[in-house]
Amino acid sequence: MSDGRARGDSLLFLTDAQLRRGIEAMFFAYRGFTADPDRILDQYEYGRAHHRAIHFINRWPGTTVNNLLAILGVTKQSLNRVLRTLIEDGLVESAIGTRDRRERHLTLTEKGRALEAELSEAQTARMRDAFRRAGPEAVAGFRTVLEEMMDEDLRRLFEGVA
Amino acid sequence: MSDGRARGDSLLFLTDAQLRRGIEAMFFAYRGFTADPDRILDQYEYGRAHHRAIHFINRWPGTTVNNLLAILGVTKQSLNRVLRTLIEDGLVESAIGTRDRRERHLTLTEKGRALEAELSEAQTARMRDAFRRAGPEAVAGFRTVLEEMMDEDLRRLFEGVA
DNA sequence: CAGTTTATGTCAGCACCGTTGACATGAAGC
DNA sequence: GCTTCATGTCAACGGTGCTGACATAAACTG
Numbered sequence: 001m002s003d004g005r006a007r008g009d010s011l012l013f014l015t016d017a018q019l020r021r022g023i024e025a026m027f028f029a030y031r032g033f034t035a036d037p038d039r040i041l042d043q044y045e046y047g048r049a050h051h052r053a054i055h056f057i058n059r060w061p062g063t064t065v066n067n068l069l070a071i072l073g074v075t076k077q078s079l080n081r082v083l084r085t086l087i088e089d090g091l092v093e094s095a096i097g098t099r100d101r102r103e104r105h106l107t108l109t110e111k112g113r114a115l116e117a118e119l120s121e122a123q124t125a126r127m128r129d130a131f132r133r134a135g136p137e138a139v140a141g142f143r144t145v146l147e148e149m150m151d152e153d154l155r156r157l158f159e160g161v162a
Numbered sequence: 163m164s165d166g167r168a169r170g171d172s173l174l175f176l177t178d179a180q181l182r183r184g185i186e187a188m189f190f191a192y193r194g195f196t197a198d199p200d201r202i203l204d205q206y207e208y209g210r211a212h213h214r215a216i217h218f219i220n221r222w223p224g225t226t227v228n229n230l231l232a233i234l235g236v237t238k239q240s241l242n243r244v245l246r247t248l249i250e251d252g253l254v255e256s257a258i259g260t261r262d263r264r265e266r267h268l269t270l271t272e273k274g275r276a277l278e279a280e281l282s283e284a285q286t287a288r289m290r291d292a293f294r295r296a297g298p299e300a301v302a303g304f305r306t307v308l309e310e311m312m313d314e315d316l317r318r319l320f321e322g323v324a
Numbered sequence: 325c326a327g328t329t330t331a332t333g334t335c336a337g338c339a340c341c342g343t344t345g346a347c348a349t350g351a352a353g354c
Numbered sequence: 355g356c357t358t359c360a361t362g363t364c365a366a367c368g369g370t371g372c373t374g375a376c377a378t379a380a381a382c383t384g
Contacts, residue, residue: 141303
C-alpha cells in the first residue's frame with residue numbers, strides 16, 4: 001500500500017514486502033547468532049544473561065555495576081542474580097573502588113576469561129564465515145543498517161566505545 | 163571500500179575487533195528491533211511469543227500448527243499455550259483441515275489482523291527509517307550478511323518463502 | 325480390518341530471566 | 355548531619371522456553 005512505485009525504482013527497497021523480509025531476516029539471523037553460544041552455556045548451566053555479563057565485563061574490564069546495568073538494560077535485581085553466581089563460581093571478581101568505595105569494579109578471572117574465549121570463539125566463527133561469504137561491502141552495509149536500527153542512546157554507547 | 167588497495171588490506175573486515183563490533187551491533191540492534199512492538203504487546207498483556215505467532219500466521223494464512231512449530235522452532239507445548247490464548251481472545255481462528263482432518267489451519271480474524279497491523283506498523287516504521295537512512299546498497303549488504311548467519315534449514319525456509 | 329503413525333491438544337512441573345516493591349548498608353557530598 | 359548514591363538482597367510474580375506423559379482422532383499400511 002505504501003510503496004513508492006509512482007516515484008520510480010529508487011525506493012523499491014522500502015516497500016512493505018522488503019521491510020517484512022528485513023524483519024524476518026532479523027528474526028532468523030538472531031536465532032543463528034545465539035545458537036552456538038547457547039549450546040556451550042547449557043553445558044555450564046549458564047544462560048544468555050550470563051553470556052552478556054561476561055561479554056561486557058571482558059570488553060570493559062573494571063566496569064562498575066551501574067555501567068553494566070545501563071549497557072544491558074535490565075534491573076539490578078536481574079543482573080545481580082547472574083552476577084552473584086558468576087562471582088561465586090569464580091568467573092568474575094568484584095573489587096571495591098578506590099576513588100569511590102561504594103562502587104564495585106568487575107573483572108573476569110582467569111577462569112572467566114577462559115569461558116569468555118570459548119563463547120566468543122563460537123560466536124565469532126559463525127560471524128566470520130558469514131562476513132567472509134558476504135564480502136566487505138555487504139559487511140559495511142550490515143553494520144550501517146544495524147546502527148540505524150539502534151535506540152539513540154545505545155548507538156552513542158556503541159559508537160563511543162568502538 | 164571497493165578501491166584497488168593492496169590485497170593485504172582486503173581482509174581487515176575480518177579482524178577480531180571487527181567481528182566483536184558485529185556481535186555487539188547485533189545485540190544492540192535487536193533490542194531496538196523488538197522495543198516498539200514490545201511496548202504495544204504490554205498493553206494487550208501479550209508477549210513476544212504472541213507477536214511471532216501472529217506475524218507468521220498473517221504471513222501464511224491457513225498454515226498448520228506443525229508448520230508453525232517448524233518456523234518458530236519451539237515445542238508444541240510452548241506454542242499451544244500462546245495459540246490457545248490467541249484463539250480464546252478471538253484473534254486467531256483454527257479450522258479443521260478438509261483434505262486431512264487432523265490438521266488445524268490457522269488464520270487471523272479481523273481482530274487479529276488489526277493487532278498484526280499495529281505491531282507491524284511499529285516495527286516496520288523503525289526499519290523503514292533505518293533502511294532509508296542507510297540506503298539501498300547498505301540494505302542489500304544487511305540482508306546478505308543476515309542470510310549468511312542463519313542456520314542452513316532456516317535460510318532455505320527464508321529464501322523459499324520470499 | 326487391525327495396528328501404527330501422525331497431528332494435535334493438554335496436564336504437570338521445572339528453569340531462566342525479566343519485572344516491581346521494599347528494605348538495608350556503607351560511602352560520598354553538601 | 356541529612357541526603358543522595360551504589361550496591362545487595364528478599365520476596366513474589368509473569369512470560370516463555372523445556373521435558374515427560376498421556377489422550378484423541380484421523381490417516382496410513384499391511
